Amino acid sequence: xxxxxxxxxxxxxxxxxxxxxxxxxxxxxxxxxxxxxxxxxxxxxxxxxxxxxxxxxxxxxxxxxxxxxxxxxxxxxxxxxxxxxxxxxxxxxxxxxxxxxxxxxxxxxxxxxxxxxxxxxxxxxxxxxxxxxxxxxxxxxxxxxxxxxxxxxxxxxxxxxxxxxxxxxxxxxxxxxxxxxxxxxxxxxxxxxxxxxxxxxxxxxxxxxxxxxxxxxxxxxxxxxxxxxxxxxxxxxxxxxxxxxxxxxxxxxxxxxxxxxxxxxxxxxxxxxxxxxxxxxxxxxxxxxxxxxxxxxxxxxxxxxxxxxxxxxxxxxxxxxxxxxxxxxxxxxxxxxxxxxxxxxxxx
Amino acid sequence: xxxxxxxxxxxxxxxxxxxxxxxxxxxxxxxxxxxxxxxxxxxxxxxxxxxxxxxxxxxxxxxxxxxxxxxxxxxxxxxxxxxxxxxxxxxxxxxxxxxxxxxxxxxxxxxxxxxxxxxxxxxxxxxxxxxxxxxxxxxxxxxxxxxxxxxxxxxxxxxxxxxxxxxxxxxxxxxxxxxxxxxxxxxxxxxxxxxxxxxxxxxxxxxxxxxxxxxxxxxxxxxxxxxxxxxxxxxxxxxxxxxxxxxxxxxxxxxxxxxxxxxxxxxxxxxxxxxxxxxxxxxxxxxxxxxxxxxxxxxxxxxxxxxxxxxxxxxxxxxxxxxxxxxxxxxxxxxxxxxxxxxxxxxxxxxxxxxxxxxxxxxxxxxxxxxxxxxxxxxxxxxxxxxxxxxxxxxxxxxxxxxxxxxxxxxxxxxxxxxxxxxxxxxxxxxxxxxxxxxxxxxxxxxxxxxxxxxxxxxxxxxxxxxxxxxxxxx
Numbered sequence: 001x002x003x004x005x006x007x008x009x010x011x012x013x014x015x016x017x018x019x020x021x022x023x024x025x026x027x028x029x030x031x032x033x034x035x036x037x038x039x040x041x042x043x044x045x046x047x048x049x050x051x052x053x054x055x056x057x058x059x060x061x062x063x064x065x066x067x068x069x070x071x072x073x074x075x076x077x078x079x080x081x082x083x084x085x086x087x088x089x090x091x092x093x094x095x096x097x098x099x100x101x102x103x104x105x106x107x108x109x110x111x112x113x114x115x116x117x118x119x120x121x122x123x124x125x126x127x128x129x130x131x132x133x134x135x136x137x138x139x140x141x142x143x144x145x146x147x148x149x150x151x152x153x154x155x156x157x158x159x160x161x162x163x164x165x166x167x168x169x170x171x172x173x174x175x176x177x178x179x180x181x182x183x184x185x186x187x188x189x190x191x192x193x194x195x196x197x198x199x200x201x202x203x204x205x206x207x208x209x210x211x212x213x214x215x216x217x218x219x220x221x222x223x224x225x226x227x228x229x230x231x232x233x234x235x236x237x238x239x240x241x242x243x244x245x246x247x248x249x250x251x252x253x254x255x256x257x258x259x260x261x262x263x264x265x266x267x268x269x270x271x272x273x274x275x276x277x278x279x280x281x282x283x284x285x286x287x288x289x290x291x292x293x294x295x296x297x298x299x300x301x302x303x304x305x306x307x308x309x310x311x312x313x314x315x316x317x318x319x320x321x322x323x324x325x326x327x328x329x330x331x332x333x334x335x336x337x338x339x340x341x342x343x344x345x346x347x348x
Numbered sequence: 349x350x351x352x353x354x355x356x357x358x359x360x361x362x363x364x365x366x367x368x369x370x371x372x373x374x375x376x377x378x379x380x381x382x383x384x385x386x387x388x389x390x391x392x393x394x395x396x397x398x399x400x401x402x403x404x405x406x407x408x409x410x411x412x413x414x415x416x417x418x419x420x421x422x423x424x425x426x427x428x429x430x431x432x433x434x435x436x437x438x439x440x441x442x443x444x445x446x447x448x449x450x451x452x453x454x455x456x457x458x459x460x461x462x463x464x465x466x467x468x469x470x471x472x473x474x475x476x477x478x479x480x481x482x483x484x485x486x487x488x489x490x491x492x493x494x495x496x497x498x499x500x501x502x503x504x505x506x507x508x509x510x511x512x513x514x515x516x517x518x519x520x521x522x523x524x525x526x527x528x529x530x531x532x533x534x535x536x537x538x539x540x541x542x543x544x545x546x547x548x549x550x551x552x553x554x555x556x557x558x559x560x561x562x563x564x565x566x567x568x569x570x571x572x573x574x575x576x577x578x579x580x581x582x583x584x585x586x587x588x589x590x591x592x593x594x595x596x597x598x599x600x601x602x603x604x605x606x607x608x609x610x611x612x613x614x615x616x617x618x619x620x621x622x623x624x625x626x627x628x629x630x631x632x633x634x635x636x637x638x639x640x641x642x643x644x645x646x647x648x649x650x651x652x653x654x655x656x657x658x659x660x661x662x663x664x665x666x667x668x669x670x671x672x673x674x675x676x677x678x679x680x681x682x683x684x685x686x687x688x689x690x691x692x693x694x695x696x697x698x699x700x701x702x703x704x705x706x707x708x709x710x711x712x713x714x715x716x717x718x719x720x721x722x723x724x725x726x727x728x729x730x731x732x733x734x735x736x737x738x739x740x741x742x743x744x745x746x747x748x749x750x751x752x753x754x755x756x757x758x759x760x761x762x763x764x765x766x767x768x769x770x771x772x773x774x775x776x777x778x779x780x781x782x783x784x785x786x787x788x789x790x791x792x793x794x795x796x797x798x799x800x801x802x803x804x805x806x807x808x809x810x811x812x813x814x815x816x817x818x819x820x821x822x823x
Contacts, residue, residue, distance in 0.1 A: 051756040104415060114439035115752070117414040121745075122752035 001071040001347070002034045004062055006080040008042035008053075013213055015183050016266050017077055017093050019164045020140075024074065024091075027339035038062065040080065047110055047119035050096065054079040054126055074346060075134070078123075082130050089346055090134040091159060094144055094263040099123040100151045101261055107186050128152045138345065140264040141286035158289075159345055160337045163266035165242060169273035171325070172250035174318065177205040177235070178279070178311060179252035181245060182267055184212040188259045189302075190221055192281075196307035197230040202315040204308075206256065207235040207248060249274035254297070254314040254321055258307060261285040272296070272332040277324035279310045296328035349379040349738060352413055353398070354436060355422040356429040357383060358391040361605065361630065363574060363659040364424050364447050371546045371737075372397045374730035378738045382416065386432055405432050413440055418741040423514045424448050425654055427457035434458070434514060438789035441751060443520035443737075443744050448654035449528045449677075450505035451514050460489060468787050475784045477508050484508065502579065502652045519751055520744035522737070524657035525678035538751065539743040546733035547662035547724055567596065567624075568706070571643035571669075573603035573636060574660045581649040581674070581695060582612060588699035590619035594707055600625045601643070603636050640664070645706055645713060646671040647699075651692045653677035661687075662728055665720035670713035672702050686719040 005028075007021045021037050028035035040056060043049050057079050062070050063086065073088045075081030078096045099120040102108035110116045131137060131154055139145035139156040148154045182188045193206055212218040218236065225231045240248070249255070255271035255278040262285040271278045272290060278297035280287040293299040298313060300306040314321045353375075356365040368383070369391065375381055376397035383390075383400045394400055403409070413419060419442030421433050434454070437444060448454075459469035466489060474482035488504050512535065515521055520539045523529040529542035576582060582602070589595050606612050606627060616625050628639075640646070646664040648671050657678045664671045665686070673679040675689040688705075690698040706713050762781055769775045 048752075048756065048759070051752060052759065055756055055760060104411075111411045111414045114408070114410050114413075114436075115441070116410065118441055118748050118752040120414075122749040122756075125749035125753075 002065075002068065003028055003036075003072045003074060004070050004085075005035060005037045005074050005076060006057075006062075006083045007037060007039050007076040008078070008080045009039040010043075011041055013183075016163075016264065019266065020093065020161060021076060023161065023164055023339065024076075024342070027343055031340075031343050038080075038083075042077075042079070044096070044098075045109070045113075047113045047115055050079070050119055051122055054082055054123070057083045058130075060084075072347070078127075081134075082126060084133065088134045089136045089138070090131060090156075091138040091140065091346060092131075092144055092148065092156060093140045095127060095147065095151075096123050101147055105260075107260065124151065128154070136346075136348075142289050143261070143286040144263050157345075159342060160264075160269075160335060161342045162337050162339060163269045163273070165246070166269075166273055166337075168242075168246055169270060170246065170250050171275035171329070172247075174253045174322065175251045177207045177252060178254050178256045178314065179207050179209075179248055179271075179276070180256045180267075181209045181248065181270070182257070182259070183210045184208070184217055184221060185214070186217070187262075188257075189281075191224055192258055192302065192304060192307060193256055194221065194225050194228060194230060194234070195304035196311060197225075197233055198228045199305050199308035200312050200315070201308075202312050203233060204311045204315050205233045205235070207237055207252070209237045209240050209245060209248065211239050246274075249276065252276055253318070254279060254325070256280075256307075256311065257284070257287055258300075258302065259284050259287070260302075262287055269332065269337070271325075272328040275325040275329040277314060277321050277328060279307065279314065281307070290328070290331065292331075294324070296324055296331055298324075349418070349741060350416040351375070351379045351381050351737075351741060352384055352416040352419040352442070353381050353422075354384045354419065354433045357385050357387055357394060357400070359389070360387060360429060361575065362424065362426060362429050364422050364429065366633075367447075367545065367659050368422070369394065370548055371730045371733050373548075374546070374734035375737060378734050379741075405435060408436065408440075410440065418442055418519070418744055420445060420737065420741070422447060423451065423454070425451060425453040425457075427454055427462055430454055431458050431462060435789050437514070438517055441517040441519050441748070443522065443740060444515055444518040445522040446511070446514070446524070446528060446656055448656045449511055449523075449525075449531070450509035450654040452505035452508055452510050453501050453654070455510045455513055456488075456501060456504065460492075471780065471783050471787065472510065472513055473508060474780055476510060476512060481508055505654060506652055517751070519747050520740045522740065526681055527678060528656060537754070538747055539740060541736055541740050543733055543736040544727045545657045545659055545662055546730040547659070547666055547728045548730050549666050549721070549725060567599040568644040568710070569639075569642060570598050570600040570645050570647060571603070571639060572600065572647045573640075573663075575607075576602065576604050577607045579650055579652055581651060582606070583615060584695040585647055585649065585699060586615055586619050586621055586625070588696045588703070589624065590621055591696065592700050592703055594704065595621075595624060597707060598624065598703065600647075601628060601639060602626065603628045603631055603639060605630050637667070640667040640669060643667070643669055644710070645669065645703075648672065648679075649674045649690055649695070650679065651676055651695075653679065661720075662724055665717070665724040668714075668717040668721045670706075670716040671720070672699060683719070683723065686716055686723055688713075688716070 005021055005024055025035045025037055042053055060083055062073060062083060064070055071087060073085035075083060075088060075090045077093050081090050081092060098108040098110035103111055103120060110120055137156040138159040139148060142158040145156040145158050148156045180193060184190055190208060197204060225234050249270055255267060255276045257265065257267040257278055258281040259265060261283060264286045268278050268287040268290045278291045280291045281300055281302040283302050288299065291297040291299055298310040300310045355368040356362050358365045358369050372394065381398040383394060383398045384403050385400060386403060390400055419440055421437040421442055422445045423434055424430050424447035459465050470482050470485055473485040518538050521532060521536060523532060523542050524545050526542055529540065532540055589600060602625065616622055646669045648661055648664060651674045653676050671687050672690050673682065673687045675691050688702045765778055769778055
């Protein structure tokens with residue numbers, strides 16, 4: 001089949017969504033299909049640009065290319081998934097979050113614009129109207145499916161996929177650090193971990209990897225660490241190679257990942273693949289589908305003190321941590337999170 | 349439902365502030381209302397029904413507004429009260445309640461007197477009324493600056509009402525007269541409703557009558573009130589009274605701020621009406637109500653009219669008072685058994701005819717007042733009005749995504765028009781549209797503070813402002 005994957009890109013920003021699109025393309029090709037990624041840049045401010053972007057996608061015709069039909073279109077991200085196609089399957093990574101669960105949230109920016117509510121309503125209306133054009137709707141996680149149901153009354157089937165290089169993860173002896181690999185961005189709440197470090201009883205250390213989405217945010221975080229006098233217990237490693245990332249996972253005592261209402265989150269899955277327990281928060285969204293409290297990791301309240309207590313637990317109960325890590329790997333294997341399974345369902 | 353209500357608030361000297369006070373209790377029983385204001389003082393009573401929030405244009409808490417279900421903007425002709433309301437409405441769409449249909453005085457006031465932005469004013473005029481509109485606007489401005497008697501603001505308002513400039517982003521519109529409703533209906537895509545102005549009635553009829561039945565030989569008390577600009581026809585009224593043989597049987601009480609009071613006093617003197625006319629100036633509501641209670645006939649002339657319903661008329665009816673009104677605009681739609689009509693071009697003859705009829709049959713006029721009161725009770729209750737507003741807010745909410753998408757369509761259309769331009773006219777029109785869409789409605793006080801200070805000083809030392817104002821008043 002000739003299959004197009006429709007997604008958006010934010011130039012110079014790379015996160016899980018880009019990995020997913022490439023992973024899907026690779027998987028489709030390895031299953032004998034022709035697959036291409038179609039991406040348009042997405043700019044969400046001022047809000048009217050969101051509508052312009054939506055319209056741009058709606059005006060595209062990808063039913064065929066050079067006279068040859070495109071057999072299937074897989075839409076991934078807003079507003080790319082609005083693109084029309086007679087044989088369209090959606091695998092929604094997330095909707096435009098500031099129009100939904102992040103609307104009235106300190107991290108949501110749409111509400112702060114004069115025409116925010118108008119654009120929000122237009123986005124919701126378009127989603128409700130146009131998502132059902134697809135012959136099947138999948139969501140990247142149960143959390144994303146739940147939001148679709150809650151806000152748009154639309155059904156979607158959760159469909160998990162493996163993180164990039166899933167087969168290369170391994171487990172090594174635990175060293176004295178917790179690992180927080182992620183883009184540095186407010187939704188991931190690195191700042192919460194910094195504040196938690198001020199309240200741990202143990203001299204817990206944390207290694208962060210990842211680049212900042214917005215200029216100045218790394219500085220903001222390092223300033224916060226300095227202010228709280230925990231800089232000595234933090235390593236900011238920035239961008240690391242894939243091998244280095246695997247090594248950091250392998251030797252971490254555990255993974256710490258407290259994002260706000262995450263759509264999916266490779267970090268949790270990567271931790272599972274490396275047989276590491278994960279600390280996450282009650283409001284972290286999709287990680288809760290994998291982190292079961294005191295079975296595969298720890299689930300805490302989203303406060304510095306609760307997080308600090310969980311960090312202390314992993315730090316002091318190493319054998320327990322190791323056992324939760326092994327259980328998390330076993331869970332991953334049981335869930336059958338493979339590209340073959342993804343392809344089977346998307347092409348069914 | 350949470351409503352963000354933008355209106356002048358009592359004690360601001362505009363009937364729109366009174367209107368808000370009148371409807372608030374009924375509205376608050378159906379919705380959570382936040383009153384937004386730039387005033388530093390407001391009537392404490394308002395706090396019992398709504399939260400009052402101060403704002404500055406430089407720092408609007410958009411998130412707070414966005415948390416509401418609908419913003420309601422009250423637009424009238426006084427820039428002092430309505431400029432910032434209009435500015436916000438252009439950036440955060442909501443329902444517009446039209447308190448005047450012809451809004452030329454508002455926009456001329458904003459663009460020319462407040463912002464001194466002739467270019468933007470001409471752009472708006474050309475956008476809505478083509479080259480002719482632009483030329484007339486230019487001429488209006490030139491003559492105002494040069495102090496020449498010519499095109500008046502009222503003539504401009506009549507020819508170029510600029511109503512759509514207040515409505516172009518509206519998600520819903522409230523008209524207070526059927527005429528305005530009918531006029532707007534073909535032009536608007538958003539929901540539009542007509543509703544009579546609200547007016548609560550508290551007094552009992554018997555009280556009003558007993559106080560009014562003052563035995564002879566006391567003169568009958570005529571009353572004129574509210575803000576009294578030229579279009580309230582005081583000159584014609586004085587002239588009618590002066591020419592009436594039976595003038596000694598009347599006493600005219602004038603309440604409210606009189607535009608150009610010195611000239612009005614001169615006219616009274618010149619016509620020998622000093623003993624028959626009393627100018628009371630602005631008085632508190634209670635005092636005015638007491639005067640209305642004992643008055644026998646109200647004169648509520650308006651010409652030209654800016655086209656909308658009159659809260660003043662409702663207040664007259666609330667006191668069961670008969671009245672003379674101009675046969676124009678909303679007034680001419682009133683039932684003939686509730687008011688007496690004065691033709692705009694035969695004012696003096698008609699006023700005198702009605703005053704004589706009053707002397708001959710005062711009881712018929714008293715019945716007219718009662719009829720007006722019945723109309724008020726039937727069609728103007730605040731409860732009815734509040735229901736109209738909340739129902740419209742629901743409809744406007746459904747219309748909101750449609751409006752957003754229409755705006756996106758407009759942007760695309762402008763972009764694509766650029767590909768098709770084939771001659772100078774089309775190019776000019778496109779440029780005009782682009783220019784109009786690039787006009788900034790979010791000008792803030794702070795951004796302009798420095799400039800305004802300079803201009804204020806400049807106005808003091810030049811006659812420009814006086815001249816411009818003079819031109820506005822000129823008929």
